[in-house]
Amino acid sequence: MHKNTAASLALALGAAFTIAATPTAAIAASNSSQEKCYGVALKGKNDCQAGAGTTCAGTSKSDYQSNAWSLVPKGTCIKTVSKTSSTGYGRLKAFKTKKS
Amino acid sequence: MNAQFFEALLDPGLLPPAGLTTWNSSDPAARFAVYRNNVIVSLIDALADTYPVTQALVGEEFFRAMARLFVRQEPPRSRVLAFYGESFPAFIETFPPAASVPYLADIARLEMLRVQAYHAADAIELPADVIAQSIARIDELPELRIKFQPSVGILCSPYAVVSLWAAHQGITDISTVDPDVPENALILRPQLDIEVIRLTNGASSFIALLLQGKSLGAAHEAASLAADFDLTDILGLLIQTQAISSMKIH
Numbered sequence: 362m363h364k365n366t367a368a369s370l371a372l373a374l375g376a377a378f379t380i381a382a383t384p385t386a387a388i389a390a391s392n393s394s395q396e397k398c399y400g401v402a403l404k405g406k407n408d409c410q411a412g413a414g415t416t417c418a419g420t421s422k423s424d425y426q427s428n429a430w431s432l433v434p435k436g437t438c439i440k441t442v443s444k445t446s447s448t449g450y451g452r453l454k455a456f457k458t459k460k461s
Numbered sequence: 462m463n464a465q466f467f468e469a470l471l472d473p474g475l476l477p478p479a480g481l482t483t484w485n486s487s488d489p490a491a492r493f494a495v496y497r498n499n500v501i502v503s504l505i506d507a508l509a510d511t512y513p514v515t516q517a518l519v520g521e522e523f524f525r526a527m528a529r530l531f532v533r534q535e536p537p538r539s540r541v542l543a544f545y546g547e548s549f550p551a552f553i554e555t556f557p558p559a560a561s562v563p564y565l566a567d568i569a570r571l572e573m574l575r576v577q578a579y580h581a582a583d584a585i586e587l588p589a590d591v592i593a594q595s596i597a598r599i600d601e602l603p604e605l606r607i608k609f610q611p612s613v614g615i616l617c618s619p620y621a622v623v624s625l626w627a628a629h630q631g632i633t634d635i636s637t638v639d640p641d642v643p644e645n646a647l648i649l650r651p652q653l654d655i656e657v658i659r660l661t662n663g664a665s666s667f668i669a670l671l672l673q674g675k676s677l678g679a680a681h682e683a684a685s686l687a688a689d690f691d692l693t694d695i696l697g698l699l700i701q702t703q704a705i706s707s708m709k710i711h
Contacts, residue, residue: 366602367600367603370602370677370678371602373692373693373696374592374696375596377696377699377700378593378596381700
């Protein structure tokens with residue numbers, strides 16, 4: 362058993378090494394179960410946030426707790442979200458404290 | 462004074478701390494309210510920077526209302542804002558209004574793993590001959606412990622997290638994504654760009670076991686139980702993405 366495991370590991374590692382050393386086109390073809398998604402590098406974040414955080418826009422004292430609990434997610438990707446969320450889109454209208 | 466100031470900062474229902482004065486004899490309560498608002502809004506903005514897809518999925522209003530509650534409940538413990546909101550996915554998971562978007566927490570987990578990969582230490586290159594030497598010492602192969610680059614993370618989800626995330630990068634069409642298909646993700650940063658790669662169940666449990674410190678042989682044996690496990694595939698991917706930093710006995 363141990364010998365078999367070692368042998369199969371060696372075989373797989375050897376094959377993997379060969380595959381990885383060949384141009385990427387070959388990988389893409391042989392690896393249909395894997396999909397590569399290149400991400401967009403995140404912009405650097407400072408410890409100090411400028412922008413919206415530095416405005417004096419709203420000084421509301423309203424309690425968001427009660428508002429939030431009546432909120433129902435609204436999807437910008439309606440096609441995705443609608444499958445699971447079925448109630449109360451209209452309630453979003455009552456919530457006017459955007460970026461307060 | 463400090464504790465009172467801190468609590469009043471997070472809770473608009475509380476009175477401003479006693480003893481505040483203003484240079485122009487304006488109302489200290491009004492000035493404090495401005496400061497409080499700036500603190501909360503800047504932290505919500507920080508969360509929005511870290512979780513753009515999470516925000517896109519529920520819309521800005523919902524996201525900001527949810528983030529506001531989180532900020533009050535878990536204010537930063539560190540001066541470093543980059544990792545602020547590490548527990549936001551767990552908060553989302555137990556936040557009843559978000560329950561109608563069941564994959565939201567896992568999307569947030571994916572986004573936090575990307576932030577962590579972004580800030581992780583750079584990859585240590587595996588010397589080219591290490592793999593060849595490992596193959597040569599065939600008897601030792603099952604005992605090998607594989608270490609990964611600091612940026613490597615995996616996420617196993619009952620939802621199509623990779624496809625949903627990719628749809629928001631313009632990589633796939635959102636209308637073709639079924640959110641209820643389980644997906645696993647490998648997140649890493651080989652050079653300067655973060656990669657998000659979908660893994661089979663077998664591949665993700667293989668990596669998870671190796672991350673736990675299991676030997677190559679033990680991880681292989683356990684992962685082989687998954688019908689979709691292909692050892693050559695996953696090793697090829699790990700080598701190609703330079704995910705491995707060392708292969709040693711012990």
